[in-house]
Amino acid sequence: MDSVAPPGLSLVSVLSMVACSFQVFAAVLLTCRYGGQGSTEERWVLLWLFYDVIVHLTLEGPFVYMSLVGTVEMSEGPLAELWKEYSKADRRWLISDPTIVSIEILTVVLDSLLGLLLIHAVLKDKYYRYYYNMYYRLDSTWVTTTDPAGWRSEEEKNKFGLF
DSSP: OGGGSOTTOOHHHHHHHHHHHHHHHHHHHHHHHHSTTSOHHHHHHHHHHHHHHHHIIIIIHHHHHHHHHSOTTTOOSHHHHHHHHHTTTBGGGTTTOHHHHHHHHHIIIIIHHHHHHHHHHHHTTOTTHHHHHHHHHHHHHSOOOOOOTTTBOSTTHHHHHHO
16 A cells, blocks of 8 residues: 555655644634734734644644653554654654653643643734743744764655654
8 A cells, every 4th residue: 555655755654744734724724713813924823823733732742642651662543653654764752762752741731832822812912922932932943853873764864854
């Protein structure tokens, strides 16, 4: 069944990208529903915030759960397959690496809550949205994937950039 995927991409990768496009669609719908009165800039900000919260809760949240009750390697199901595919680029995601899991716990909990607070602040035109947005962006950018010796797979190094 992998033959339907483009060369270099597995079926899991293609299906994961399709699922992510549904997340984008959900964010667009939420933005249209709740951000229709705002300026163009505010609607773009809302679109990003909705998408970011959706990703934290639907992709990273299950990763945290799988990592706390076992490992991605031992887990089953579509989201486990997605993370197994991701781990081909960086195997720390497969084995519940404490650094990765702790950062993801912070990301899922704090960034999701802060994202929801920012959505509220933008929709209600709260003055503090600018301060929270600066923190939110800084918090999201400090989580940069590094490549400690041996973690990245040489056979799958092209996936490291894709994901």
